[in-house]
Amino acid sequence: MSRGALEYRRAVEHRDATVAELVVAVQAGSRAAFAGLYERFHRVVHAVVLARVPARDAGDVVQDVFADAWARLGGLREPAAFPGWLLTMARHRAIDHARRQRPTDEAGDLAVDPPPRAEAAAALRAIRALPETYRETLIMRLVEGLTGPEIAERTGMTPDSVRVHLHRGLKLLRDRLGAGGDAP
Amino acid sequence: MSDYLYDKTGDDAEVAELEGLLGGYAHRAPLRLPPPRRRRRWLAIAIPAAAVAIAAAIALLVIGRDEAGRGCPGGGPGFAFAIKGAAARCGGAAAAAGTSGTLPVGAWLETAAGAVADVRVADIGDLVVYGDSRLRLVGTGPDQHRLELARGRLSARVLAPPRLFVIDTPVAAAVDLGCAYDLTVDADGHTHLRVTSGAVSLEGKDGVVAYAPMGTEVVAVPGRGPGTPVAIDAAPAVRAAAARFDAGDAAAAMAVAVAAGPRDTVTLWNLLARTRGADREAVFRALDALSIRPEWVLEEDVLAGRPQALEDWRQSLDGEWMMR
Numbered sequence: 048m049s050r051g052a053l054e055y056r057r058a059v060e061h062r063d064a065t066v067a068e069l070v071v072a073v074q075a076g077s078r079a080a081f082a083g084l085y086e087r088f089h090r091v092v093h094a095v096v097l098a099r100v101p102a103r104d105a106g107d108v109v110q111d112v113f114a115d116a117w118a119r120l121g122g123l124r125e126p127a128a129f130p131g132w133l134l135t136m137a138r139h140r141a142i143d144h145a146r147r148q149r150p151t152d153e154a155g156d157l158a159v160d161p162p163p164r165a166e167a168a169a170a171l172r173a174i175r176a177l178p179e180t181y182r183e184t185l186i187m188r189l190v191e192g193l194t195g196p197e198i199a200e201r202t203g204m205t206p207d208s209v210r211v212h213l214h215r216g217l218k219l220l221r222d223r224l225g226a227g228g229d230a231p
Numbered sequence: 232m233s234d235y236l237y238d239k240t241g242d243d244a245e246v247a248e249l250e251g252l253l254g255g256y257a258h259r260a261p262l263r264l265p266p267p268r269r270r271r272r273w274l275a276i277a278i279p280a281a282a283v284a285i286a287a288a289i290a291l292l293v294i295g296r297d298e299a300g301r302g303c304p305g306g307g308p309g310f311a312f313a314i315k316g317a318a319a320r321c322g323g324a325a326a327a328a329g330t331s332g333t334l335p336v337g338a339w340l341e342t343a344a345g346a347v348a349d350v351r352v353a354d355i356g357d358l359v360v361y362g363d364s365r366l367r368l369v370g371t372g373p374d375q376h377r378l379e380l381a382r383g384r385l386s387a388r389v390l391a392p393p394r395l396f397v398i399d400t401p402v403a404a405a406v407d408l409g410c411a412y413d414l415t416v417d418a419d420g421h422t423h424l425r426v427t428s429g430a431v432s433l434e435g436k437d438g439v440v441a442y443a444p445m446g447t448e449v450v451a452v453p454g455r456g457p458g459t460p461v462a463i464d465a466a467p468a469v470r471a472a473a474a475r476f477d478a479g480d481a482a483a484a485m486a487v488a489v490a491a492g493p494r495d496t497v498t499l500w501n502l503l504a505r506t507r508g509a510d511r512e513a514v515f516r517a518l519d520a521l522s523i524r525p526e527w528v529l530e531e532d533v534l535a536g537r538p539q540a541l542e543d544w545r546q547s548l549d550g551e552w553m554m555r
Contacts, residue, residue: 190256
């Protein structure tokens with residue numbers, strides 16, 4: 048049995064396989080282990096992208112990020128650095144995509160399936176208008192449904208930092224929604 | 232105590248309403264990867280044979296060739312480039328605006344004032360080299376891509392594992408940790424690094440290292456090496472005190488500690504390894520008050536300057552620096 052197959056079997060057998068173990072298995076050629084990484088990280092990557100890109104395009108950018116990761120993961124020397132590496136790649140991709148778009152593409156947040164309520168698009172825009180520090184964390188929590196500890200585990204932030212970002216971010220969001228009367 | 236926003240314990244009607252409103256945007260799509268490529272058996276023989284033949288042809292072309300003075304035609308090994316705006320020189324030969332070529336190992340690319348060169352860094356990124364710059368490809372391979380910026384200005388954008396891409400300047404080496412940054416070297420060799428994404432380790436020839444994450448800048452001076460990174464929007468008092476410290480005034484670390492705010496945690500963290508005794512303690516107190524120190528990073532280890540403790544704290548801080 049190849050090293051990759053062994054690594055993946057270990058990952059499957061131990062459902063709590065670490066990210067580093069999955070990365071090593073992917074580097075040995077396991078597509079299944081990469082699917083495992085996708086399961087753990089696709090929502091945080093989507094949050095990073097959605098913080099900068101219209102919802103209509105965010106899914107495609109996420110797929111591009113993972114396709115890039117699949118192609119380049121063999122060169123990642125420190126498996127434990129995978130979360131930061133992946134999220135940096137997602138930010139680059141999202142920034143590149145946003146630069147090519149019109150400055151305000153409000154329709155891009157409504158043109159998704161199923162169509163969201165106008166208030167949802169307004170709330171998303173309000174989050175995007177917050178300082179960068181809070182945008183990604185709030186989207187991870189309010190859109191993707193991750194808990195604070197899950198956000199900390201997947202981003203490398205400390206749990207206390209996540210808690211502070213969520214509470215300060217929500218306060219700013221509340222002020223903004225209250226002042227603008229946008230939503231909800 | 233329950234905290235629904237943080238860990239979904241207890242109740243919070245407002246947060247639940249926002250979740251209901253925004254949950255429709257959650258990502259649910261499955262992974263789409265290209266199907267695995269299946270090589271035909273004859274390809275397994277033909278591809279290595281073709282690679283050997285191509286390598287032999289390249290060797291025949293390269294052997295005995297004097298790169299300097301022969302220009303940089305496209306197609307060979309090296310970094311592809313395109314010149315815009317005004318003329319440049321590559322390998323000692325003129326390269327007019329609008330031309331493209333390949334910068335081979337050992338050759339210099341020199342842009343005239345007003346010229347811009349787009350340089351492709353293998354398959355990991357791109358450089359924009361601005362006018363009046365002098366850049367050399369030191370080496371390129373699977374373990375490292377290395378350039379030397381002797382003078383001028385460039386913007387780098389690299390997506391690669393840490394330490395794969397390095398740019399040497401007369402006083403330091405900018406080691407990429409996965410990022411985008413601007414690098415300027417003036418006529419005296421002063422190096423200015425400004426990081427816009429990810430992080431860069433600016434490493435002096437005497438072993439002094441400055442860790443510069445996104446949103447910070449740092450200057451390296453001949454004879455002194457890399458200074459202390461400061462936030463691009465640092466308060467003038469912090470910036471001035473850090474400059475005094477870099478110029479040799481050890482007591483200025485105390486002034487940084489007193490003036491520092493939340494945006495200056497990068498400066499404080501870098502100062503921990505550069506200070507001693509009471510100065511380090513003052514820096515520690517300031518950083519400890521402005522950030523959340525992991526419980527496994529012990530005060531006595533930080534005050535003793537133990538590298539592992541400083542590194543553990545940096546990794547924790549990185550999460551905040553990279554989210555700005």
